[in-house]
Amino acid sequence: MPRPPRLSPDAVAAALRELPGWSGDADGLRRSVELPSFADAVAAVVRIGFAAEAVDHHPDVDLRWRTLHLTLVSHSAGGVSELDLDLARRIDALLP
Template sequence: MERKLLSPEQIQSSIKEIPQWTLSGLKLNRKFKFKNFIEAFSFMTQVALICESYCHHPEWSNNYSVVEINLTTHDLGGISNLDFNLAKKINDI
């Protein structure tokens, strides 16, 4: 998939397509809350496999039952179509 940097207008109109994600600077952000660490880690494993298939990797953290994900396309210097596609796939989990 060809990566294309999105304009601020494109980002604002596209963010409606990814429920619970917010815009934080030049990143898409979402926090996920699970019952425990095992559920959080299982989720991260599923996300990791999707990210690897896209060859696009998130900035993320895990604190016990909370996983926070930030998506941006570093080499383009902002949010790209790939970030939105990845956010949709993550939401599908």
């Protein structure tokens, strides 16, 4: 199945205006979120994992105690694609 192409910097900047928890540019999207406890952070990773599997697109996840650092990039596109924007929205629906 072909993957979506890399988005332009302008398209990514426009999308980020509708994703207030996220930052980044055409090279990647980033979000950090602090959860109430380590167990809550681990549970969030599991929820994100199931969402990622559902769309066959996977974030880089760094868990530091109760803080999640997430990075989205479509490596096959060489930067941010529509897959990353879709997954960012799905992740936002799962996190506080």
